[in-house]
Amino acid sequence: MTPSARVQAAIEILDEVIASARDDGPPADAIVQRYFKARRYAGSKDRRAVRELVYRAIRRSGDMPETGRAAMLGVAEEDEEIAGLFDGSVHGPAALRPGETGTPAALLPSWIAPQLSTLVTEDEWPALLERAPLDLRINIARRSREAMVAEFEGAGPTWLSPWGLRLPADSRVDNHPAFAQGLVEVQDEGSQLIALACKPERGAQILDLCAGAGGKALALAAAVPKAAIIASDTNRARLAQLGPRAERAGATIAVRLLDGGRESVQLAELDGQCDVVLVDAPCSGSGTWRRNPEGRWRLTPGRLDRVVKLQARLLDIAAPLVKPGGALVYATCSLIAAEGAEQARNFLGRHSSWIVQDVPFAGGRADGPGRLLTPKHDATDGFFVARFVRPC
Numbered sequence: 001m002t003p004s005a006r007v008q009a010a011i012e013i014l015d016e017v018i019a020s021a022r023d024d025g026p027p028a029d030a031i032v033q034r035y036f037k038a039r040r041y042a043g044s045k046d047r048r049a050v051r052e053l054v055y056r057a058i059r060r061s062g063d064m065p066e067t068g069r070a071a072m073l074g075v076a077e078e079d080e081e082i083a084g085l086f087d088g089s090v091h092g093p094a095a096l097r098p099g100e101t102g103t104p105a106a107l108l109p110s111w112i113a114p115q116l117s118t119l120v121t122e123d124e125w126p127a128l129l130e131r132a133p134l135d136l137r138i139n140i141a142r143r144s145r146e147a148m149v150a151e152f153e154g155a156g157p158t159w160l161s162p163w164g165l166r167l168p169a170d171s172r173v174d175n176h177p178a179f180a181q182g183l184v185e186v187q188d189e190g191s192q193l194i195a196l197a198c199k200p201e202r203g204a205q206i207l208d209l210c211a212g213a214g215g216k217a218l219a220l221a222a223a224v225p226k227a228a229i230i231a232s233d234t235n236r237a238r239l240a241q242l243g244p245r246a247e248r249a250g251a252t253i254a255v256r257l258l259d260g261g262r263e264s265v266q267l268a269e270l271d272g273q274c275d276v277v278l279v280d281a282p283c284s285g286s287g288t289w290r291r292n293p294e295g296r297w298r299l300t301p302g303r304l305d306r307v308v309k310l311q312a313r314l315l316d317i318a319a320p321l322v323k324p325g326g327a328l329v330y331a332t333c334s335l336i337a338a339e340g341a342e343q344a345r346n347f348l349g350r351h352s353s354w355i356v357q358d359v360p361f362a363g364g365r366a367d368g369p370g371r372l373l374t375p376k377h378d379a380t381d382g383f384f385v386a387r388f389v390r391p392c
């Protein structure tokens with residue numbers, strides 16, 4: 001591909017990414033892959049260069065661009081070399097029209113800044129979009145971290161999680177045999193810390209209410225193989241991924257598919273029975289924008305409002321399931337106050353006898369009744385986590 005053709009390819013992909021963000025379609029990564037699957041003539045250098053252009057344009061556009069061309073023109077306004085590639089050549093983008101301008105540069109959507117936790121000051125914003133490292137969680141039920149570190153080139157232990165290894169961004173490890181053998185999982189260090197916040201103990205009854213594909217349930221099972229872990233979710237497809245993952249890891253996890261609206265009825269036999277209930281709630285995902293920066297374009301005030309209400313409902317579903325003296329752990333991969341400290345304060349307003357307990361790991365900063373991890377301060381994805389203990 002010529003350099004101009006690469007720019008045109010990036011524009012076409014960006015158009016699809018924008019449409020997908022509007023229609024709640026697949027993520028940018030999947031769109032890039034699909035694009036090249038249909039264009040086998042593009043070599044690996046072309047793919048890498050186009051992908052680079054696409055993500056550069058996404059990262060610098062806080063608000064959703066009108067078109068892929070406007071997004072790329074924004075890049076061109078900052079880079080003369082790219083500007084020169086808008087040359088009207090056969091496979092390249094049309095030449096710049098008089099008065100045509102690109103999407104303005106911004107780190108965050110304009111309406112988001114006032115919504116963030118006060119800890120996420122402006123000097124923290126660039127880190128929200130910087131390339132993330134690749135973190136692995138070792139299945140410590142089977143191997144020690146020390147034994148696994150030599151298996152991955154460039155790996156070092158994570159600082160805060162005792163189960164993690166950190167590799168440089170863009171490391172390719174998917175074909176490593178340790179995955180098929182269930183010895184490691186890809187999991188951000190922040191996510192590992194949420195499992196740690198559950199303080200899993202031998203013999204405990206643990207419910208992971210919003211288990212998804214089971215990332216945290218698997219971390220809990222690896223930490224305490226003798227715990228009785230139940231993973232529930234309303235999403236059949238996500239929950240279906242847990243079975244094979246658990247089998248690979250040699251973990252025993254019971255799975256419960258829930259109907260939205262009937263969760264309390266379906267979980268009634270767990271009333272007052274759980275040592276720990278983890279509510280890893282659906283959220284804006286604002287703490288993970290460094291991994292999927294186009295997530296900024298998917299979030300709207302209406303969507304945020306809906307998810308905040310769902311979080312409150314899930315907390316109220318979870319509370320009666322906790323046994324006296326047991327704990328409810330609430331987590332979101334979000335940096336937005338309404339999904340973090342405010343949500344936690346509102347929970348305490350409705351359940352005033354519950355006691356706040358600090359989470360058992362270093363790192364993060366106190367944020368209302370919980371702790372906030374941020375990419376700049378902790379070098380993890382952004383997470384809010386709070387631990388509430390039910391009075392005896």
Ligand SMILES: C[S@@+](CC[C@H](N)C(=O)[O-])C[C@H]1O[C@@H](n2cnc3c(N)ncnc32)[C@H](O)[C@@H]1O
Pocket residue numbers: 209210211212213214215216217232233234235238258260261263280281282283314
């Ligand atoms: C942040 S994700 C969970 C990620 C997962 N814990 C992990 O570590 O991979 C939130 C999950 O909540 C689920 N969810 C949404 N509404 C729910 C409900 N009413 N009851 C239970 N789970 C729900 C979503 O399907 C989604 O999988």
